[in-house]
Amino acid sequence: MGTLILLRHGESAWNARQLFTGWTDVGLTSHGEQQAQRCGDLLREAGLVPDAVHSSVLTRAVRTADLVAGSAGAHRARTTAHWRLNERHYGALQGREKGDVLEEFGEQRFRLWRRSYDAAPPPVAEGAPGDVSDDPRYADVPRSLLPRTESLADVTARLLPYWHQAVVPDLRAGRTTLLVAHSNSLRALVAHLDRMSREEVPGLNIPTAMPLRYDLGEDLKPRVRGGCYLEPAAAATAAAEVAAEGFRSSCATR
Numbered sequence: 075m076g077t078l079i080l081l082r083h084g085e086s087a088w089n090a091r092q093l094f095t096g097w098t099d100v101g102l103t104s105h106g107e108q109q110a111q112r113c114g115d116l117l118r119e120a121g122l123v124p125d126a127v128h129s130s131v132l133t134r135a136v137r138t139a140d141l142v143a144g145s146a147g148a149h150r151a152r153t154t155a156h157w158r159l160n161e162r163h164y165g166a167l168q169g170r171e172k173g174d175v176l177e178e179f180g181e182q183r184f185r186l187w188r189r190s191y192d193a194a195p196p197p198v199a200e201g202a203p204g205d206v207s208d209d210p211r212y213a214d215v216p217r218s219l220l221p222r223t224e225s226l227a228d229v230t231a232r233l234l235p236y237w238h239q240a241v242v243p244d245l246r247a248g249r250t251t252l253l254v255a256h257s258n259s260l261r262a263l264v265a266h267l268d269r270m271s272r273e274e275v276p277g278l279n280i281p282t283a284m285p286l287r288y289d290l291g292e293d294l295k296p297r298v299r300g301g302c303y304l305e306p307a308a309a310a311t312a313a314a315e316v317a318a319e320g321f322r323s324s325c326a327t328r
């Protein structure tokens with residue numbers, strides 16, 4: 075089996091402002107671009123130059139994948155972008171500041187919407203910003219499959235067909251396979267690979283631009299549960315920062 079590298083895109087313009095993003099198509103900040111290039115360097119130094127690259131269709135992931143492949147020297151890698159790897163559709167929360175949502179709805183609801191397995195935020199209304207049914211980028215996707223909100227369970231259900239049909243064959247062919255996606259599409263995949271219980275899922279946070287290596291057996295079971303970050307200490311710090319998003323310190327200024 076080839077090695078799997080999971081990577082959340084570099085910092086996006088809306089990550090920097092702590093806005094719920096979901097399917098909103100925002101670009102990387104210059105810091106995010108640098109992070110992506112550095113990830114490519116890390117992969118090259120670790121001997122993990124990708125043979126195959128999969129990303130979502132959202133610009134922040136596509137751009138990250140390009141930058142990583144470029145700096146890793148993966149010039150012959152086959153790259154594919156697919157909507158099934160997109161971020162979770164964050165429904166009516168898209169565009170809202172995380173701290174404001176926490177303040178308005180309280181911690182319990184905020185945590186439920188953000189980190190539970192089953193709960194979905196309120197959907198966007200038909201035709202409202204965030205409704206992608208008329209977006210030409212998704213013209214080939216049956217309308218019934220295009221979400222207006224999603225729980226992590228919904229993300230898992232739409233992601234797994236792509237995982238089995240497109241990513242697993244690369245791994246079985248022995249390819250080093252880079253999958254560039256998002257906070258919640260990666261949480262869905264990690265929870266699936268690690269066979270996480272519902273109770274474990276809320277504690278899982280994926281930092282931006284931290285390559286996470288998985289070596290899987292023929293049965294697709296990870297050899298090391300949770301995988302191995304190439305930079306474990308930095309990844310743990312960054313994951314704790316992700317978990318704390320929305321919770322403003324008492325001396326924060328707005």
Ligand SMILES: O=C(O)[C@H](O)COP(=O)(O)O
Pocket residue numbers: 093094095096097161164188256257258316319
């Ligand atoms: O879509 C988003 O808002 C970001 O990708 C992060 O999502 P998170 O708050 O669930 O980590």
